[in-house]
Every structure is written in C-alpha cells, then in structure tokens.
Amino acid sequence: MKFRHAILLGLVAGIVACGSDGSDSDANNSTCTGKCDGENNDNGSLLATLDGRNDPIAAYLRDYAGDSPIIEQDYRGFLDGMIEQTGCAPSTEKTFVILMSRRRHFPRNIVTLCSDDPAKASEFFMSTQSDVGGLADINAKDYKAVAWDATARKYNLYEFKADSEDGPLFVDADPQHCASCHTEPTNLEPGAMPFTPIMNELTNPWTLWNAEPEFRSHRFDELIDPDLLDAPVYSAMTEGEKLGAASQFESIMRSALEKTVGARLRIRRNAPNVEETLGLLRPMFCDESVNYASENHDSGEISTAAIVDDSMRHTDWAYDWINDGRMRLDSVQAGETPLAVMPVRGEAALQVEVGLVTRRALTPYDVLRLRSIDWQRPVFSEFRCDMYRQGSARILADPPDTTAMSRNSDLVPVLFAELMKYEVYDEDSDETVVWDFAPEGAETVYDIPDVTDPSVDEALFYGLTEDYETDVETLATNIETYFDAMQESGQRSVLEEERRRRGCFALANYPSSPDVPDIGACAE
C-alpha cells in the first residue's frame, strides 16, 4: 500500500529570486548588488513613485531631489539630511555592524537615528551594501534605506547607488529586486507577507554582530578583516560613540517587527475576505521567516526555540520548557563546538500567531492542536505547511459563506478549522482519507512528535487515533521529557545534526539566510 500526501505543488510555483545577480543572499537586510533598475530610474518619475507615501525618506527626497532621481550625496550627506528630516539629535546616530559571511567576512553597517528610542529608531534604517568583489572599505555611494510609512503602516525601501566612483547617485524608490529577501521564502507564494526588516541573529550572543560594549562579541572580532577597521569610511561610521551594540539593535529590531506584525494583524478588522484571512493564517503553518540561535559563547545556554516552538510559551502551562525561554546544554566535550547559527522559527511569523491568540481570534488551544503535530520539528515542518497548501486550495475552490460575518476575525476560526484537515491518498485503493486534527468539541490533541516516522502515514490513513490522541497534559509532559533529555550529556551532536538539516533547508529556500557554518555539503 502506498500513501501519498496530497501536496498541491502548484501553489509553490511562485518563486521569486532575491536580487538581480543571484549572489546576494547574504543576509540582514536585502542585498541589491546588481544594477538597480526600478521603475523610476528614468528621469522624471520619482515624484510619481513617491506619491502618497508618508515616510521620512519620501519627505526628504521631495525636498531635496524634487522630481529628479539623481542626488549628489554619499551616505553621510544623506544621513545629515535625514537627521534634519527626522528631528533626531546627531548624537543619537548609531552604527550597528554585522559581518556578511557568504563570500568573506565583510561588514555591513546599519545606521539608526534616535537610537535611544526603539520605537522612533525603527522608523528609519540605512544600510551599506555587502562586498561585491574585494572591497577595501565600505562603499560610501552604495546604500539602501528603509522608512516606516505611518499612514500605510508599511516599510518603504529605497536604494541609492552610483554608477561610477565620481558620478552622482541614482535613487530607486521601488527596488523590487531587493524586496524578496524581506518577504516570503522561495518555497511560498508571494504576496501575503509584508516587507519586514531582518536581524537574523536576533538573540544573545548575536553571532557575527558587534556586541560591544554591552557584551563580548561572538564570531566578530576574530573574523573581521583587521585592515577594514582602519579603512576611512568604516572608521568614520563607527568612531567614538557611534558604534552600537547588537543588544541595542535587537531592541530596535523587535520594535520594527512589532510595527509590521501589528499592521498585519489589523487585517482581521477588515470586512471578510477569504484570501486576506488565509494570508493571515499562513505563518502559523509555513515558516515565512527564520531566525538563528547560537549557544551563548561556551556557557551552553541557548534559546529553547532551538528545540521547541516558542509560541507555546503563551499558554498557561506550568512547565519549564514553556516558561523559561532558555535551556542549557551539557558542557562542550572534546571534539565538539557550541551550536552556532541554528535556524529557529522566525520571530515575525511567531508573533503573528501569538497576536491572533492575544486578540482572541484563536484560542491557545487552537495553537496547541497545530503545534502538537510534528512538534519535534518546530521549524521547517513540511507537513504543517502542506496542511496549509491543501487546505487553502480546498477553501479557495469552495469558499465559505461570509454573509453573516462582519470581519476577517469572524472568518479566522472557520478557515483555521478547515486548514486543520489533512488528506491522505492511497494509490492502491484510490481512496482519499481526510483527517481532522481539530474536530469540533474534542478536548484532545494529536501528539505526533515526528511525522517522518513511517508509522504516521499508515496511522493517519487508518485512523489509528488511539496511538496519537491524548490530552493536553500528557502532551506537555511528553514534550518536557524530550526537552529534559536534550539537555543531557551527549545530545549536542543530535542537535548539531538537526542544525545541519535546518541549515541546508534555510540556505536552499531563504534568500536572506546567513552563512550557517560547518554544515558540509547539502543535498540538492
């Protein structure tokens, strides 16, 4: 007997490449290494592109550039103009440095203003470009900037780039090729995820970021090219008090995520719209974004998100694996290295799920019933994402009646219930079984640690529910047993293998993925 999950491959066809030259997937803000050829590069169309935008860069460009897409300013002149535009004190300018690591360990500098106020600071980011070929210093005339449009509740992206060392800079106010790093991965259909700023290594020890003076940096001081430290532009951007610590940037980035997540969750207030609501639910099932966790130097401490789903912390269960947020691996043994750059579920996607619960569009119990499926795979569960693909296809083919509904929030539980159904097709009998993981009125969950277990396919087809159906407390206890076991001696190698699996998946599907060190060759 052969079982085949009814995956709808057609829905994953909408692949978008990040950048224009295929070489720019080196993380932390999109990389626009190719020539920018957005719609307004022809003289005269800049104002049209800016029309209706209410962000500080648009305001600045209207004043400074008028209708010309050409400006004379390098990054410094632009920042001075933005300081004036935003009203932020010059002393609040901070430069945060991340080493881009796909080609070489070259710094990308990200600048914020009003940096002592995360909410304000997250309204504007400027980033330098990554190395496109043996640069000896940051290119002062090649940078991108992002600004928050408070009216449209979205980030707008701009690119500034000179064609030659002495030439003026062209402004691209709609660089489409840059945006793909900041939205869906290549294995998901584009459109539902808003442009989202990226800080891949969001948590302590912020691998590859400068963490000083607050903390000791992790894989930064030993990897940065010492010659760059004295290079004129890099030095000017990081001199004195300008150099900011990753911990501060984390705070600013979380504020940026709050902006995008909050704006996205407002969709639930709109009039009922099936496609909109499906887009709101997708991050619960498919990993639209990823973050990367590392052990805190040699301490063995690492985020619990490395092995369990962080969204379950917002339940009221009384278990350490939920409530602590951190776990501690055994001491590093000879031949081992601390886990570094372990893909974990993306904070942006996770916060959408949390927000649906705190806004009571869904219940914590709904979340548990989903997260209990393939729970040993908190990120990159193709099974959960297939549930979405299958379910959304069914829903779009036969949409529910929304006439009695007033908002998308009314539609959320209806669509979620349908997405929690899963089809298994038996080629021999030509039968399709539809399995409901959230039957109405049931007070049980399906405890399926690993859907790649060969017995799961068969169990789903025959409905051997007694093997998997359980109560919430038992599920929690089972997860805790696993959680505790992973902190026992010898388990780092198990997690290391999982890190490699996830790392290969991230590199293959997420254009913004950083270098995941020492994972060896990935299967095609």
Next chain:
Amino acid sequence: MNWKLNVSIAVAAAALMALPACGSSDEPANNAPANNANNANNGGKDDTPTDKGLTSSELCEARQKDVLEAGRPNFLPTALRWQCGDVEGVDTNNRDDRGQEYCEYFAITRVPSADGGYEADPVILGRQGGDLGLTLDDDQLFTLEDLSDEVVGECVFTSWHQDVLVPLTCEADDSCEEVVGIKPNGDDFRMQISINSNNAASDLVQQCIRVTASGAYEMGDLEDPENPYNDHFYRGCFVTEGLFGTHWRRSDPAVCAASMRLAECGCTVGGDPSIDVGFALVPSIREQESREGLYLRGFPLGTWSGANELPTGCRYLDIGLEARDNASQTLVACEMRGSDLIQNLQDPKEFCRQKYGDDVVVHVPIPGEAIQCEPGDHMHAGSCTDQPWVVTE
C-alpha cells in the same frame, strides 16, 4: 607570597573604619529559598531548579558558565553584578516566583477603554500575589491596537530592599516622579520577598566569610588539577549550597564566592582586622542608620556597560537623594508600548523579563580602594591578586 595592597584613599577607608567588628548580622538569616513554601499544591511538579533533579554540581557549573563564559563579566574591581532576569527554572510554574536576584520586577499599565481612551485607574500586574494578566474585550483590544505606538505602561525594576522601611526622600515633599500615574511608595515599589532584603544579603556575606575562616568547606586539592573545587567560583558556589541551598541563583553564589575570596586572601578594611570586612560589601541597615543614615536603600541598578547607565528605553526614577547625597538608583522604569502589551496580555511581567531583564543589572559596589589583603597560609592564598573578589575561575 605575601603582598600588601596600598590603601591610598583614606576617606573611603575612614568611612569603613567606623564599622564595628561584629561578625554577624543584626537579625536572623532569611536566605531560605522563597519558592518552596507553596509547593504543597503543585501536584508534584517541579518548581525550583533544585526541585528539578539537577545536582548541585550541575547547578554550580551552570552558574559558573554564566559568570565566566557568557561574555559579560560579573566580577569587576568596583562591583559584583548580575542581571535582574532570573535563572531558568524560576518562573510562573505553580506560582509566580520570579524576582529572586535582589531585584524584583512588575508592570504598571493604563487600561484601554472601549471608547478609544483609557480607564481612569492604572493597574499593577505581577507583584507577588497580585494579578498577572489583563483581560480586555474586543473594543478595548481595538483601542489598544490603535495605541500600539504609545507608551501605555512601564516595567518597574526595583532593588529597594524588602526590610528597608525608610520612606523615599521624595515622599516627604510629595515630589516623587510618577510611573504611569502612580507615585513610588513602599507598598507598591519596595521588594516583597524576604530574601531580597538587606538582612539576607548581609547575612550571606557574613556567613560565607565565617565558613571560610573556619575552614569547614570543601577546598579542593591543588595537587589534582582536575579537582573542581580548585575553581574559586565553584568552591564559593558550594559554600552557598551548604549554607542556604541557594546556589542555583545568580546572586548568592557570586556574593559568596567574592566573600570567600576576601577571607581566603586575608583581606581587611584599611589593614585593621578588627573591622568587619563583610560590611564593606553589604553594610547592615543598623550600621548605616547608626552613623550617616540610610545610604544603601538597595543595590544600585545599571546595565552591563556601566553602573550609571541603563538599557535603551529605561530611566531611573528620581526618588530624591539618600544619606551621603547618594542617588540610590534602586528604581528603574522601562517603557511598554501598546504593541508590547497587546502581545503579552497574559503576563506583561514576562515581557519585562524578556525585554529588559537581561540588561538591567544589579551592581554591588565594592570599595576596593579601602580593602587591603595580606594572604596568609591558606591553600588558595597563592592565587590571590590585589583584587581577589574579582573571581575569574
């Protein structure tokens, strides 16, 4: 080896010279784990790190890694320090026992109203025994969502010792700076758990010095380089374990290890062995009041980059100067926006812990210039530096 640290700052030393030579604290010790009391109704579930089946060795190794290997030094020439955020295992399981590090935290927030504004009274969430979360109806949620960019509440971090009953200076003339409409006062802002007291801290120091002086503790074996007790922090952690069983915390083993090293290295205040060196670390309330008045309301709060700095989004509350014209720096407020609150309605205090707890740092000032050390024949005297409280292994 027999060396002497020059004492050059006579003023600081003189201040400490006045301390009596008593070897014990003013009141009985109260360092027992606070979170065992309510475990009777926990259905047998674990609640503290010690209840989880972890051995003392594992717990001390964990703390040792935090202190020595996590990229943020806890021992400085001028201070001992640790973050306010609790260790793993201190959480809301069965009951909320967060706030075990001579630092407690909670949230104060305005409550959004259905008509787009705020209810009249703010609420305090996460104080021991109080409500943890906030329940809002749909209209209130919409209001809060519309207020997502506004600062709707604040996280309060307090290191005001539980047994310091002296009112704030600013209370005398009603000049205390409000936190979300609430003026700091003892009932709402002083730490609540008895372990977070001056007496507990002072007693911890005294007991650790006493045990060290008595020699009744595991000292290791310098002939055996693998002996874990040769490591100063680990050894001090086990002194804590033997005394109070609180080795799983961040604070207690750090304080005890530093105290132990003071004793092992023959440290005195200004070279006068009759003066209690323990009071150099934590002067008791009685000692303070008997001389200049209260100047240590609690251990000052700062962040990793400085004793007088705070994480982004946080501010010191101006509560007036204490004795010695000391701004106590014991009350810190950190902003909580509407977007923060709506994502953490169930437990805003946990938001405070997650967002600020690792970066709001307790500093125990050490008058290093007044401390003089003359290592004797203790087996660990050979590793004494001129600042032996700076534990590096």
